Amino acid sequence: DNNAAQRAAQLRALITRYNREYYELDEPSIPDAEYDRLFRELQQLEAEHPQLLSSESPTQKVGSKPLTSFRQVQHETPMLSLDNAFSEDEFSTFVERIKDRLDSSSEIAFCCEPKLDGAAVSLLYEHGVLVRGATRGDGQTGEDITANVRTIRNLALQLEGDYPDRLEVRGEVFMPVKAFERYNEQALARGEKVFANPRNAAAGSLRQLDSSITAQRPLHFYAYGMGVVSTGTTLADSHYERLQQLQSWGLPVSDEVKRVADGGSCHGYYQDILSRRDALRYEIDGVVIKVDSIPLQNDLGFVSRAPRWAIAWKFPAQEEITT
Ligand SMILES: Cc1ccc2cc(C(N)=O)cc(O)c2n1
Numbered sequence: 001d002n003n004a005a006q007r008a009a010q011l012r013a014l015i016t017r018y019n020r021e022y023y024e025l026d027e028p029s030i031p032d033a034e035y036d037r038l039f040r041e042l043q044q045l046e047a048e049h050p051q052l053l054s055s056e057s058p059t060q061k062v063g064s065k066p067l068t069s070f071r072q073v074q075h076e077t078p079m080l081s082l083d084n085a086f087s088e089d090e091f092s093t094f095v096e097r098i099k100d101r102l103d104s105s106s107e108i109a110f111c112c113e114p115k116l117d118g119a120a121v122s123l124l125y126e127h128g129v130l131v132r133g134a135t136r137g138d139g140q141t142g143e144d145i146t147a148n149v150r151t152i153r154n155l156a157l158q159l160e161g162d163y164p165d166r167l168e169v170r171g172e173v174f175m176p177v178k179a180f181e182r183y184n185e186q187a188l189a190r191g192e193k194v195f196a197n198p199r200n201a202a203a204g205s206l207r208q209l210d211s212s213i214t215a216q217r218p219l220h221f222y223a224y225g226m227g228v229v230s231t232g233t234t235l236a237d238s239h240y241e242r243l244q245q246l247q248s249w250g251l252p253v254s255d256e257v258k259r260v261a262d263g264g265s266c267h268g269y270y271q272d273i274l275s276r277r278d279a280l281r282y283e284i285d286g287v288v289i290k291v292d293s294i295p296l297q298n299d300l301g302f303v304s305r306a307p308r309w310a311i312a313w314k315f316p317a318q319e320e321i322t323t
Contacts, residue, residue: 004045008052011042015058022065032068039067043147043211047131050157059147059211066210070143073134076228079122079170081139081305082115082288082312088267091289094311095263098291101300101308107262109292111240112269113224114256115312117283118174119203121149122227125167128159135206139305147211149173152219156250163249168227171251175201176281179218198283222254224288237294256280259292266313274315286314 018035021028028035039059046053058064085091098108120136133149134142150157152173159167175183180198187194195201205217223246229235236242240259247253256273260266266289273280273287291297291309300308 001049004049005052008042008045008049008057011038011045012057014038015042015064019058019064035065036067036069039064040071040144044131047146047150048126048129050129060215061212064210064212066208068209070145070207070209073122073132073137073142073144075122075134075137075140075142076168078139078305079120079136079142079227080302080307080310082310083303083306084286085311085313091266091270091311091313092263094289095266098300098309099263102296108296109238110260110263110266111238111243111290111292112258112260112266113254113288114273114280114284115286115288115314116172116174116222116254117197117199117285118172119199119206121145121171121173121206121221123149123155123169123171123221124227125159125163125169127165128163130155130157143207145206148206148208148214149221151211151215151217152221154220154252156252158250160250161248164230164233166228166230167233167249168229169223169246169251170225170227171221171223173202173206173219173221174198174282175205175217175219177283178281183217220282221252223251224253235294239290239292239294239297242294270313277315284315286312288312 015038018028018030042057043059046057046059085094102108122134122142123130124132130150132144133146134144136142149155175198177198180195180201183201184194195204201217202219205214205219208214223243226242226246236245240257243253243257258269260269270287277284289311291300297307297309302308
């Protein structure tokens with residue numbers, strides 16, 4: 001609406017003036033904290049009204065004075081970590097424990113996916129527009145990295161289909177291996193810092209205070225679950241089908257996600273992904289196996305921050321390739 005447009009124009013003029021002062025005078029006329037507040041207000045306005053975004057905006061230009069810190073975000077529901085299994089036996093124990101707790105002799109379906117080696121983020125969409133991105137942080141409190149997540153190459157800034165009014169998507173941001181290698185080559189040639197591995201590259205790029213630097217990093221995202229969803233939304237009671245719902249709204253999900261009929265079939269999935277590990281476009285450090293039924297997940301609940309209904313079954317560490 002037009003008072004958002006007027007406010008955005010006013011902020012762009014102010015920030016442009018402060019940028020010039022910051023770079024030309026060594027006595028900028030406002031303190032950093034005030035500049036940060038204005039800069040964030042403009043970022044938030046542009047996030048909520050994508051039509052206001054222009055390449056001329058100081059939020060899109062290299063050379064704008066970067067923010068000095070991120071704002072904090074309180075996750076409405078905790079972002080969970082995962083318990084690990086390091087062997088077939090430990091995984092089988094995970095399945096048996098679930099069967100005991102559910103007192104079910106019948107087989108339990110599982111949803112299996114590769115465990116991406118990146119950085120977990122929370123994306124909040126309101127009326128189909130991406131309005132906030134946040135890091136996992138400690139699971140309860142993360143950092144507001146909205147400007148940075150907006151630069152992710154394969155991310156929908158606007159949802160499609162019959163998406164909920166309010167939808168929080170959780171997933172992993174990663175840098176594909178080829179892009180990581182290319183980035184490091186160029187950084188080396190420019191005498192700049194190289195990253196030790198794609199996970200550090202993704203996490204480091206997301207924590208960049210200057211989003212125009214993040215925009216130069218080839219980051220990707222795959223959704224792995226939902227956080228808060230507006231009430232009244234009809235969600236599938238299968239995790240696998242919920243991931244399909246996310247896809248139907250335009251969100252990227254790994255095509256390696258599979259639903260299997262029982263715990264025994266997870267072993268085959270683990271072996272299959274392990275055998276193809278080096279051929280995948282992204283680095284992984286195991287597979288994530290989840291009870292597929294949402295009602296069963298709710299029956300099982302969590303232990304501290306890790307769900308009883310999910311496990312990360314890790315691969316043996318790869319011999320470290322020294323870059
Ligand atoms: C609940 C949860 C927590 C962390 C996760 C992490 C990944 C991952 N790194 O790919 C995948 C998942 O499905 C996850 N699911």
